[in-house]
Amino acid sequence: MSTKIMTERDYSLLGPEAQKAVANGLAEATWYHCPVSRADMRQLLERKDLPAVIDTLIWFGLILGSATLFAVWWPYWYAIIPYLIYCALYAGSSDSRWHESSHGTAFKSDWMNNVLYEIASFMVNRQSVPWRWSHTRHHSDTIIRGRDPEIAVPRPPDILGICLQFFALKSAPAEFKKIVKHALGKIDPTTATYLPKSAHQGVFLRARIYILIYSVSIALSFYLKTPIPFMLIILPTFLGTWLAVFYGLTQHAGLAENVLDHRLNCRTILMNKINRFFYWNMNYHLEHHMYPLVPYHALPKLHELIKKDCPPPYPSIISAYKEIIPTLFKQVKDPAYFVVRDIPAPSDGMGHQVDYQRSSFDMNETGWVKLGLTAEIGIGEVRRLDFEQQTFAIYHTKTGQFYASEGICTHGSTHLADGLVIGEEVECPKHNGRFLIKDGSPTRPPVCLALKTFPMKVDQHELYIDLTKALTKKTSLAYTVVSNENVSTYIKELVLAPANGQTISYAPGDFIHLEIPTGEWQLTPADLSASVIAAYPISLFGIKIKNEICSHRNYSLATNPTTGTELKFNVRLALPPIGSSHLPGIGSSYIFQLKTGDLVNIQGSHGDFHIRDTQSEMIYIGGGAGMAPLRSHISYLFETLKTNRKVSYWYGTRSLQDAFYLDYFEQMVDNHENFNFELVISEDTEGWVGAKGYVHETVQKKLKNHKNIGSIEFYLCGPPPMIAATQLMLAELGVAKSQILFDEF
Numbered sequence: 001m002s003t004k005i006m007t008e009r010d011y012s013l014l015g016p017e018a019q020k021a022v023a024n025g026l027a028e029a030t031w032y033h034c035p036v037s038r039a040d041m042r043q044l045l046e047r048k049d050l051p052a053v054i055d056t057l058i059w060f061g062l063i064l065g066s067a068t069l070f071a072v073w074w075p076y077w078y079a080i081i082p083y084l085i086y087c088a089l090y091a092g093s094s095d096s097r098w099h100e101s102s103h104g105t106a107f108k109s110d111w112m113n114n115v116l117y118e119i120a121s122f123m124v125n126r127q128s129v130p131w132r133w134s135h136t137r138h139h140s141d142t143i144i145r146g147r148d149p150e151i152a153v154p155r156p157p158d159i160l161g162i163c164l165q166f167f168a169l170k171s172a173p174a175e176f177k178k179i180v181k182h183a184l185g186k187i188d189p190t191t192a193t194y195l196p197k198s199a200h201q202g203v204f205l206r207a208r209i210y211i212l213i214y215s216v217s218i219a220l221s222f223y224l225k226t227p228i229p230f231m232l233i234i235l236p237t238f239l240g241t242w243l244a245v246f247y248g249l250t251q252h253a254g255l256a257e258n259v260l261d262h263r264l265n266c267r268t269i270l271m272n273k274i275n276r277f278f279y280w281n282m283n284y285h286l287e288h289h290m291y292p293l294v295p296y297h298a299l300p301k302l303h304e305l306i307k308k309d310c311p312p313p314y315p316s317i318i319s320a321y322k323e324i325i326p327t328l329f330k331q332v333k334d335p336a337y338f339v340v341r342d343i344p345a346p347s348d349g350m351g352h353q354v355d356y357q358r359s360s361f362d363m364n365e366t367g368w369v370k371l372g373l374t375a376e377i378g379i380g381e382v383r384r385l386d387f388e389q390q391t392f393a394i395y396h397t398k399t400g401q402f403y404a405s406e407g408i409c410t411h412g413s414t415h416l417a418d419g420l421v422i423g424e425e426v427e428c429p430k431h432n433g434r435f436l437i438k439d440g441s442p443t444r445p446p447v448c449l450a451l452k453t454f455p456m457k458v459d460q461h462e463l464y465i466d467l468t469k470a471l472t473k474k475t476s477l478a479y480t481v482v483s484n485e486n487v488s489t490y491i492k493e494l495v496l497a498p499a500n501g502q503t504i505s506y507a508p509g510d511f512i513h514l515e516i517p518t519g520e521w522q523l524t525p526a527d528l529s530a531s532v533i534a535a536y537p538i539s540l541f542g543i544k545i546k547n548e549i550c551s552h553r554n555y556s557l558a559t560n561p562t563t564g565t566e567l568k569f570n571v572r573l574a575l576p577p578i579g580s581s582h583l584p585g586i587g588s589s590y591i592f593q594l595k596t597g598d599l600v601n602i603q604g605s606h607g608d609f610h611i612r613d614t615q616s617e618m619i620y621i622g623g624g625a626g627m628a629p630l631r632s633h634i635s636y637l638f639e640t641l642k643t644n645r646k647v648s649y650w651y652g653t654r655s656l657q658d659a660f661y662l663d664y665f666e667q668m669v670d671n672h673e674n675f676n677f678e679l680v681i682s683e684d685t686e687g688w689v690g691a692k693g694y695v696h697e698t699v700q701k702k703l704k705n706h707k708n709i710g711s712i713e714f715y716l717c718g719p720p721p722m723i724a725a726t727q728l729m730l731a732e733l734g735v736a737k738s739q740i741l742f743d744e745f
Contacts, residue, residue, distance in 0.1 A: 387467065452469075477601065496566065508557075563635070650677075
């Protein structure tokens, strides 16, 4: 498919595509899953040590055997034969071992996965901690521009670069630079976009160990007067990576970008047993991405179960490359070209069947809810429970104990009833993160936040759950919709007034919880301002959006708490990706269809994005719906505090049509000599005479010659990519982290 667009594409995690991915609903989105019965899935998810132990022993045996032959035959010419085999095994086939052990699915025993992962990470020249988090993002946002850090072949393809990569001449120098930076205690800026701060010390430690091993191997080569240590530890990266590249290019190269269906951006290739051994069944790559919890040894069985719902597999590696090679050359001239995979008629796309129940029992006077007979939940199973518009996970561990927790993973926003009970832990189906079932504490990355847990008991073989804590209702206040109008193409200003005289108290920068009730609604052209209707896809109108569980969404206040009781919010519609069958966001679509006079319930306020009580200069940098708390701050500073502090505000947007509150800020500039406002437009700049480009770049130019940048307070609010890019820019200017407050939208 092609539209003949001859342009470079942005794949940076800090660039405009990153912001577009978030705005278009492509980040951390819901993907299509081929249906698999729960019984079949339970068999597929069974973890075993034996298959991986046998494979790993054979693999290490081949590595040690080829290394021994090389050392014995050195320096004779025929030593090159076992040496090249050693390099391919060491730096090439280690890629698949690194990959499977990173998921924690190769072995049943976690310590085996972790040991193999650390060893294989060094062999394949990847830092174990950053790459674990990088691969988590790859699975969340597979081949999504601006989000996936592991897109091997950006468009237009760099053919020379691909050829050089067969000898690691692009990746190895770049990775070594990061290793050195991390060894010095500094995190690479791109890595920082997906790596939590809690993992930094682990990164620094391993980087120093890597450099120590490299240094020792070089020193031994000089001391022993033989190149063998150097050739066994360092050189294989350049002479053996070709095998990993040869296999790896078949995974996604030439396929669609920015889609939410793995059938369109992943390949399954039928391979012989030798290739499958070296590649550890990653030729079933579509199946692996769709169900990453399934161990490598069960992927052939998964393939058989879902193949009727998938494009036909490629019959061989050669057949795949017959498609890949001409596609890459076409993409050099036409980056918009890609291979369109034919998929069968839509299935239900809901993944494997999750057993769940909606409790029809009332809570008794002590807060306990009867769920039914204990025998209904098998040992080692997890079940879903929906009760009173909330969702939970019920576990029956192999020790015979029953436990309960909130149902949604705190990291991957997916239901844990789709996951796997492993001993006393539950594994999330999206990123393989784990929680300790009895108390909800995180036990395996990328999970960081604990689950809420709830007491359970068994009485006369009946199972009960205590949901007193879960169902204790926070005080909600009713507000009436005063108005709900578009202020930009995809952002509405929602104005609320107290319905019964009761109001919330809040500080500038705070947010509230707005209740999204159960029910059905749909968007219509009448819900939008006439000037923006043309920007919306027609297919969006009339779609029924159903919310089965009452929930809450966080929205920052755009108002000054001292100037009235009305509340204003800037809400951006979470649009589904173009061409997908996904629905718009539950919360934002509910708000977009609200009419004057409708009632809503809110709770709050909450937040810590507050004005510091100093006299320092203040700089605000914002974008998108991040306008709301910044407007609240600035209004409070000038209309209430009558501040004498120097305040500057830069707001970035794609086009003039997407900018709002311009009259308000221009009037502020006229009335206050110590306030400056500047709009920065990044894309549709025709006829625009103001600042152009990305907002962080404009601010950087303005601050380069600032005489006392260390005394400024920075307040940032906007999409995560904008925040990351701005933080990086400020760090380059020498701004300390203590000078920066930020709130991501």
